[in-house]
Amino acid sequence: MxxxxxxxxxxxxxxxxxxxxxxxxxxxxxxxxxxxxxxxxxxxxxxxxxxxxxxxxxxxxxxxxxxxxxxxxxxxxxALPVAHVPPAFLPVPRPRTNAKAVAAGVCGLLCVPTMGLTGIPAVVLGHVARAEIRSRGELGEGLALTGLVLGWLSTAGWALVVVLLTLVSLAAG
Known part of the structure; x- marks a missing residue:
């Protein structure tokens, strides 16, 4: 052969x-x-x-x-050569969600069960979170707005209760 x-x-x-x-x-x-x-x-x-x-x-x-x-x-x-991937083809990292926006949303939602006690923290955290989201490009704008709206509604409700109690006490005497 x-x-x-x-x-x-x-x-x-x-x-x-x-x-x-x-x-x-x-x-x-x-x-x-x-x-x-x-x-x-x-x-x-x-x-x-x-x-x-x-x-x-x-x-x-x-x-x-x-x-x-x-x-x-x-x-x-x-051995396989290590290929360099150009940055244009790499996946874009997803921005993280702002933690203060999450906290603002949670505080805003807790306004109802806590009878408005978490309203002011929701407003403060919501404003701080929106500023950080704009400067850092993070996610969480909806959560921050939820906290702001519910926090301001809770604060306005308490302010209305205080005004009404003051008027009633002045009228009673």
């Missing part, structure tokens, strides 16, 4: 020599390299089938090395 027209490169590193018997894992690795080469269009179907048949029939590591020597993934493992 004549030698195939494959380059006679060195056998895979890590083995003692071309006459070392090939394992099933060695054959499968060689077939995987051949499949990748065929998938990339580096050989015709007929050549691929012949090489796969020879890989399964190979007795030594040296025979397998010859079958994949002219393909990019064989016979030696190659």
């Amino acid at each position: 004549s030698q195939p027209p494959y380059p006679s490169w060195q056998p895979w590193q890590g083995y003692n020599g071309p006459s070392m018997l090939a394992s099933h894992a060695d054959r499968e690795r060689a077939v995987d390299v051949l499949r990748a080469g065929y998938g990339e269009g580096r050989m015709e179907r007929e050549e691929f089938e012949k090489r796969v048949a020879r890989a399964y029939a190979a007795r030594t590591v040296g025979e397998l090395a010859l079958l994949v020597a002219d393909l990019p993934q064989g016979p030696l493992p190659q």
